Amino acid sequence: MENKPIKSIIVTGASDGIGKATAIKLVESGYQVFGLARRYDKLTSISTKLSSPSSLSTENKNWNYYIPIECDITKPQRFDNVINEIFSKSKGTALYGLVNNAGYVEPGAIEDITMQDIRNQFETNFFGLVGFTKKVLSFMLENSQGRIINISSVSGLISLPLIGVYSASKYALESITDALKMELWNTNIKVITINPGLVNTDINTVSKPKLISLIEKKPPSRFSEIYRKYVHNVPQGLPSDSVADIILKAISSEKPKSRYIVGSRKVKIGIRMKKFIPDRIIFSQVAKRIHQK
Numbered sequence: 001m002e003n004k005p006i007k008s009i010i011v012t013g014a015s016d017g018i019g020k021a022t023a024i025k026l027v028e029s030g031y032q033v034f035g036l037a038r039r040y041d042k043l044t045s046i047s048t049k050l051s052s053p054s055s056l057s058t059e060n061k062n063w064n065y066y067i068p069i070e071c072d073i074t075k076p077q078r079f080d081n082v083i084n085e086i087f088s089k090s091k092g093t094a095l096y097g098l099v100n101n102a103g104y105v106e107p108g109a110i111e112d113i114t115m116q117d118i119r120n121q122f123e124t125n126f127f128g129l130v131g132f133t134k135k136v137l138s139f140m141l142e143n144s145q146g147r148i149i150n151i152s153s154v155s156g157l158i159s160l161p162l163i164g165v166y167s168a169s170k171y172a173l174e175s176i177t178d179a180l181k182m183e184l185w186n187t188n189i190k191v192i193t194i195n196p197g198l199v200n201t202d203i204n205t206v207s208k209p210k211l212i213s214l215i216e217k218k219p220p221s222r223f224s225e226i227y228r229k230y231v232h233n234v235p236q237g238l239p240s241d242s243v244a245d246i247i248l249k250a251i252s253s254e255k256p257k258s259r260y261i262v263g264s265r266k267v268k269i270g271i272r273m274k275k276f277i278p279d280r281i282i283f284s285q286v287a288k289r290i291h292q293k
């Protein structure tokens with residue numbers, strides 16, 4: 001039987017949520033995964049899940065299929081060390097994929113959010129992602145093959161109030177991802193955008209202290225009641241696994257789509273219809289939700 005080379009995939013933000021589910025799914029599908037995030041303890045805890053007998057076949061068990069690496073995506077001065085660590089631990093596997101997933105939501109109306117918080121949002125969701133992609137891309141270009149999967153959001157296709165800065169970071173990501181798709185058109189490196197709707201992860205837990213400080217803001221914000229509502233009523237979304245399944249598809253299929261929208265039927269139809277509905281109608285409907293008493 002032909003001995004296929006093992007492909008390795010870097011997943012940023014692998015310590016939790018969508019990234020964690022993706023790392024597990026990819027390992028179980030035979031890829032070698034480098035899981036990157038700041039919380040090393042959470043990254044290593046994934047290994048215990050993978051050692052269960054049902055997860056990996058016997059011959060696979062001899063292989064180090066999951067390698068956690070501490071990496072803060074906002075610290076470009078560390079990227080060379082991270083890349084060196086990846087190559088020293090990959091033991092000759094071909095670097096095939098990069099899943100740019102690390103990200104968070106900086107909540108707040110434009111009138112409430114600080115300039116520093118806006119910059120922080122872009123450092124992680126945009127500049128960090130672009131800087132790290134540039135590093136990895138130079139190696140992918142040497143092999144002239146691979147997949148770059150950028151985790152955007154439905155908020156990258158329709159701007160939402162009170163998370164406008166998050167939306168802006170994802171719109172910026174959309175734009176640069178499209179440019180990269182065209183720049184890599186004549187290579188065998190495919191760039192794929194994933195737009196999840198609401199997913200059940202800890203993303204809201206990360207935002208919670210920020211919302212609480214917005215509620216306590218002096219003088220009070222015009223939106224303090226809505227912030228309070230967001231703290232207490234977290235809407236239910238899809239399981240992380242459903243996004244991980246799509247990421248696996250984007251990496252493993254011969255001809256992946258350029259974009260996958262992952263969400264309910266209502267979300268998918270809403271996105272498709274957006275271009276046919278005047279802005280005035282969309283904005284008034286969405287604005288109602290934050291202005292009605």
Ligand SMILES: NC(=O)c1ccc[n+]([C@@H]2O[C@H](COP(=O)([O-])OP(=O)(O)OC[C@H]3O[C@@H](n4cnc5c(N)ncnc54)[C@H](OP(=O)(O)O)[C@@H]3O)[C@@H](O)[C@H]2O)c1
Pocket residue numbers: 012013014015016017018019036037038039040042071072073074101102103104105124151152153154195196197198199200201202203204206237
């Ligand atoms: N949940 C949703 O409803 C939803 C919807 C659409 C899109 N998304 C997108 O999906 C991606 C993953 O979000 P999630 O919902 O899975 O959130 P999550 O559960 O909070 O996970 C976020 C991951 O990003 C990592 N991360 C954050 N800042 C980082 C940094 N500076 N350097 C390295 N890693 C960092 C976190 O790891 P450490 O804290 O350990 O560093 C964590 O592993 C994000 O890009 C998000 O915008 C989420």
